[in-house]
Amino acid sequence: MSGKSSLSEAANAIILESISDGVFTVDHNWRIMSFNRAAEEITGTPRNEAIGRYCWEVFRSNMCEGDCALKRTMKEGKSFVSSSTYIINNRQKRVPIGVSTSPLKNDKGEILGGVETFRDHSLVEELRRELSGSFEMGDMVSRSSSMKKIFNILPQVAESDSTVLIEGETGTGKEVMATALHNLSWRKGNPFVAINCGALPDSLLESELFGYKAGAFTGADKDKPGLFEAAGNGTILLDEIGDTSSAFQVRLLRLLEEKEYQPLGSVEKCRTNTRIIAATNRDLERMVEEGTFRRDLFYRINIIRFQLPPLRQRKEDLPLLVEQFIKKMNHIKGGAVAHMSKEAMALLLVHDYPGNIRELENIIEHGFVLCHEAEMDIDHLPAYLQESGTRSHSFVNSIEDSVRISEKESIEEALRRNNYNRLAAAQDLGVHKSTLFRKIKKYQITLPTQDGRTRRL
């Protein structure tokens, strides 16, 4: 018997040493009793240094101080499987791991301590990062085919110096895309300047862009450089270009053609090497046809045109965007939100996003104000979303009702048309007679005592 026992102990030891999961055991005082080879590799701590030490000194997990899985196991006497966490190894690197814990019991069922097994998830994380990286371009993330096409050509467009026109509804990320173009180009080290052309009257817009000379107008005490001068070899984004006046469009056209501009009050022209990106939420092509946007300027800026799809047409990107905004807010606000609950995500998926990605970002920011837990739930989302969720639910019900009512009416109409001959009505409706009988029963349609078949007879 003792021979068998010692054989199984030896076998256990061999198994423990050969597996790729780290395993260690602790006693009631949290001192490490055993530490396998994989545990040495993952933590970077040799076994002879680990044995006898407190587990938190060796394991160094972010769970140790607060939510220790082993502590819960020892307290409740039950196992816990697969908590995701990370440790800091002896090279100061964060190692993502999955942890499972079990109580260590003797033959009599007495708890002797606890056993913790952990698996290195570095490779999984690396692959996940690489995979998500293929959906990223600058600060833009997307899995949608329409955005993927844009991502594919964006680096080439960035390399060129051609003027780019970005079209898209408000909040679709036109400025983010312009920034990505700038950052992917050789101009990266130079300034990126954005200006909303629609927000300023002509004279102010011109002085902002081209600058002015002292004495150009009352109050112009000294020279003021414009944004083109400030941007230098960088990039300038002219947002809402569709909202500019015809007079400004002429000036802009001249600048694009001659690469020169004239500050207000100056007699000399200044050369510029700034790359111009224009953006608009309006349909410039239609505006050209209507005569509200200059055709020559349109053709001058329409060298490369991107059309950013609205968020409602790329809802497959919602999980990715939500994840990105959660990460961003965690960083900015120092929050600890890990993810969105399934219910909250479902609610986000049914919304139409008239404000597009900007609206989604605001929704997540709203959630961060209210959420102090790891999971952001429906309660943390804005009230208007919760209400629309309820409305869409009742809408679904009404659709089902409508289908039911409509089907009942169609059957009644077909029966009337065919003098209540059920076989003829079924053929008329294009269904089998047994289906019609079933539906007549389901909708409790009352049939006259003398039907078409009887009459025919």
Place this chain on the structure above:
Amino acid sequence: MNIAITVWGNRISPVFDAAKTLLVVEIIDGEVVGRTVRTFQATRFDWFEKIFQEMEVQLLICGAICEVGVNRFEAMGIEVVPFLTGEVEKLLEQFVRGKEFSDFTMPGCRVGPCCKRSGVVLGHPVQVLKAGCKE
């Protein structure tokens, strides 16, 4: 000089990234003359920068900390002695006596000041302290 220690009860917090409490100790002429406790979120480096400036902290003693964290503190001009473990009072006792931290080094440590072949130069007493790793 003022030193900051991330604490967990009466011990050094095992992982800086998950620590919640900071003890700032004022040491004058080899004696602890003041203590302040603050709670924090380890991800808020801007908070540390502000607090460390306000309290004139020159040295941070902590448990395991990732490389990024060390770099952030070093960029702020704060010396970091990482991978230490044990009771805070005993460590402070050693510190004011100017002794080495070798007894407090975490097992398996390969990144302590001695491993990097550099020392922590303190204002008082003028000496070099090393968190010697066990070979």
